[in-house]
Amino acid sequence: xxxxxxxxRQDGTARGRPRSEAVERAIIEGVMKLxxxxxxxxxxxxxxxxxxxxxxxxTIYRRWSGKEELFVDVMRAAEPPDPQLPGTSMRxxxxxxxxxxRRRGLAGRTSAILHNVHAQMKSSPNLWAxxxxxxxxxxxxxxxDVLRRGRENGELRADVDLELLNDIVVGPVLVRTLMRPDADxxxxxxxxxxxxxxxxxxxxxx
Amino acid sequence: xxxxxxxxRQDGTARGRPRSEAVERAIIEGVMKLxxxxxxxxxxxxxxxxxxxxxxxxTIYRRWSGKEELFVDVMRAAEPPDPQLPGTSMRxxxxxxxxxxRRRGLAGRTSAILHNVHAQMKSSPNLWAxxxxxxxxxxxxxxxDVLRRGRENGELRADVDLELLNDIVVGPVLVRTLMRPDADxxxxxxxxxxxxxxxxxxxxxx
Numbered sequence: 256x257x258x259x260x261x262x263x264r265q266d267g268t269a270r271g272r273p274r275s276e277a278v279e280r281a282i283i284e285g286v287m288k289l290x291x292x293x294x295x296x297x298x299x300x301x302x303x304x305x306x307x308x309x310x311x312x313x314t315i316y317r318r319w320s321g322k323e324e325l326f327v328d329v330m331r332a333a334e335p336p337d338p339q340l341p342g343t344s345m346r347x348x349x350x351x352x353x354x355x356x357r358r359r360g361l362a363g364r365t366s367a368i369l370h371n372v373h374a375q376m377k378s379s380p381n382l383w384a385x386x387x388x389x390x391x392x393x394x395x396x397x398x399x400d401v402l403r404r405g406r407e408n409g410e411l412r413a414d415v416d417l418e419l420l421n422d423i424v425v426g427p428v429l430v431r432t433l434m435r436p437d438a439d440x441x442x443x444x445x446x447x448x449x450x451x452x453x454x455x456x457x458x459x460x461x
Numbered sequence: 462x463x464x465x466x467x468x469x470r471q472d473g474t475a476r477g478r479p480r481s482e483a484v485e486r487a488i489i490e491g492v493m494k495l496x497x498x499x500x501x502x503x504x505x506x507x508x509x510x511x512x513x514x515x516x517x518x519x520t521i522y523r524r525w526s527g528k529e530e531l532f533v534d535v536m537r538a539a540e541p542p543d544p545q546l547p548g549t550s551m552r553x554x555x556x557x558x559x560x561x562x563r564r565r566g567l568a569g570r571t572s573a574i575l576h577n578v579h580a581q582m583k584s585s586p587n588l589w590a591x592x593x594x595x596x597x598x599x600x601x602x603x604x605x606d607v608l609r610r611g612r613e614n615g616e617l618r619a620d621v622d623l624e625l626l627n628d629i630v631v632g633p634v635l636v637r638t639l640m641r642p643d644a645d646x647x648x649x650x651x652x653x654x655x656x657x658x659x660x661x662x663x664x665x666x667x
Contacts, residue, residue: 295584374583378501387641412664415657419633422644423657426632427625429640435593438628451621451629455661458618 279318282308286329291367296326296375327385330376333368334390335359337397345405346449352398353428353445360432360440373433395421424452485524488514492535497573502532502581533591536582539574540596541565543603551611552655558604559634559651566638566646579639601627630658 285308289299301322305312319325338355340348363369376382398421405411411420427448431438441447491514495505507528511518525531544561546554569575582588604627611617617626633654637644647653 374580377580377583383642391640409664411662412660415662416653418645419650419653419657420662422633422636423629423654426634426636427628428632430628430632430635433640434597434635436589439624444625447622447625448629451625452658453662454618455663456617456621456626456659457661458615 278308278310278314282310282315282318282325283329283332284308286325287333287368290329290372293367296372296379301325323379323382323385326376326382327389330368330372330386331389333366335362337394340397340401345401345408345410346453348401348404349398349424349449350445352401353424353448356425356428356432357440357444360428363432364436370436398425424449484514484516484520488516488521488524488531489535489538490514492531493539493574496535496578499573502578502585507531529585529588529591532582532588533595536574536578536592537595539572541568543600546603546607551607551614551616552659554607554610555604555630555655556651558607559630559654562631562634562638563646563650566634569638570642576642604631630655 282304286299286304289303289307290296294303299322301312301315304325305315308315315325319328335355335358338351340351342348359369363373376386399417402411402417402420402424406413406415406417428444431440431444488510492505492510495509495513496502500509505528507518507521510531511521514521521531525534541561541564544557546557548554565575569579582592605623608617608623608626608630612619612621612623634650637646637650
């Protein structure tokens with residue numbers, strides 16, 4: 256058992272004995288392995304997951320209400336952590352956020368979980384909604400906070416809709432990572448997107 | 462049989478007798494009905510499709526090499542046609558292109574084919590590649606042509622990467638339509654995106 260087992264959970268609460276954390280991780284890693292091996296989400300039963308993780312079904316049901324709740328935890332565990340923002344300017348923070356998204360996209364090209372399972376999940380409205388609330392929404396909030404600070408410190412025009420602007424900022428990187436698996440994700444993509452958006456598309460003397 | 466049956470195919474070639482077009486459409490509409498009824502793509506056999514369309518399996522195999530080729534034609538038939546561009550300015554053409562994408566997104570919220578099947582397709586690399594080549598790529602080319610004309614007539618800065626700019630333009634609308642099923646798609650979304658991009662994000666006196 257590693258020292259991490261005795262640390263509190265990410266949400267700040269401590270649940271059960273340390274041993275329980277190790278079991279939880281074994282179950283989540285068991286599901287990850289099955290998914291990476293190409294087992295479709297729809298074919299993953301609690302029974303199969305229990306067998307893979309070497310635990311009883313009751314052990315799983317004590318922690319998760321069912322497959323969907325477990326899958327959301329698996330997806331969350333597969334996602335890279337949110338980046339640390341430098342806080343030096345809105346421009347720099349946006350570049351760091353987009354760079355994290357670009358790296359997430361690169362990882363998604365080689366990870367069955369981040370690619371196929373992501374796509375399968377969209378067919379299940381409940382699962383997608385849970386994923387949205389636990390993974391996508393916190394990321395969106397991070398972006399909105401950066402834009403809000405930019406508007407307050409004068410880096411950003413005061414008349415733009417921050418929600419729309421957030422979609423404008425992340426849109427091109429998401430299009431390239433999620434919709435066009437063969438699209439170029441060059442090292443300087445984040446910087447180029449942010450600087451193009453800041454400058455605008457009109458000719459300088461236009 | 463409607464007069465449209467005797468018209469040449471969209472790709473400009475005429476194939477078979479008019480009757481053959483009607484059969485083709487009956488098969489495609491049969492698949493659409495099954496998909497709209499919620500039958501998963503993976504469960505659609507040529508046999509079931511033939512039964513639904515009231516034709517023999519051989520009739521289907523004479524027209525398509527298999528399920529995947531047929532599905533791509535079904536997806537293409539489900540997609541709205543590309544919009545007519547006004548050609549008055551790059552700005553106006555971009556607004557019309559984005560407005561078509563917004564409407565496609567609204568349609569996708571009530572169409573099982575444009576939503577669920579789209580998601581299922583992404584799990585099949587071959588199918589996704591074929592869909593990409595026949596539906597997404599021509600749309601991208603249309604957008605790139607508009608941007609190229611804008612660069613030539615001075616509406617657009619000369620130093621931007623058109624491929625990247627295309628993703629910047631369509632990104633926010635695709636994020637709202639494909640990734641956030643509950644996101645707002647207001648009537649003026651296309652105009653707001655294009656005008657925000659043209660103007661840039663910096664304060665006017667910044």
